[in-house]
Amino acid sequence: MNKAYDSFRYADRLKSNLFFVMEAVDELSKLQGVELEGGRKIVRRGFERFRNELQISMKYLPEEELNWIGKKILEAEGNAMLCNYKATNSNLAEAMSKITTLANRYTSALKDKPI
Numbered sequence: 001m002n003k004a005y006d007s008f009r010y011a012d013r014l015k016s017n018l019f020f021v022m023e024a025v026d027e028l029s030k031l032q033g034v035e036l037e038g039g040r041k042i043v044r045r046g047f048e049r050f051r052n053e054l055q056i057s058m059k060y061l062p063e064e065e066l067n068w069i070g071k072k073i074l075e076a077e078g079n080a081m082l083c084n085y086k087a088t089n090s091n092l093a094e095a096m097s098k099i100t101t102l103a104n105r106y107t108s109a110l111k112d113k114p115i
Contacts, residue, residue, distance in 0.1 A: 008106035010057040
C-alpha cells in the first residue's frame with residue numbers, strides 16, 4: 001500500500017473516533033447528578049480511545065500536527081470534566097478541522113496518484 005492511502009486511512013479513523021467523542025460530550029451535557037458521574041466515565045474512555053488512535057497514527061501522519069491535535073483533545077477533556085461544554089466543543093471543533101484538513105491533503109494526493 002502506498003503512504004498516501006495509509007495516511008488518509010488513519011486520518012479518517014481519527015475523524016470517526018472524534019465524532020464518537022463529540023457525540024458523547026453532547027450527551028454528557030444533558031446529564032445531571034449521578035448520571036453525570038457515569039457519563040463522565042464513559043466520556044473519559046472516549047477521550048482515551050481517541051488518544052490511543054492518535055498514537056497509532058504517529059506512523060502515518062505528521063507528528064507536529066498530531067501533537068497539536070493531542071493538545072486540543074487534552075484541553076477538551078479537561079473542559080468536559082469541568083462541565084464547560086462551550087469550551088469543550090470549541091476545542092473539539094478545532095481538532096476536527098485539523099484532522100479534516102489532513103484527510104483532504106491525502107485525498108488530493110490519492111487523486112493525483114491512484115492506488
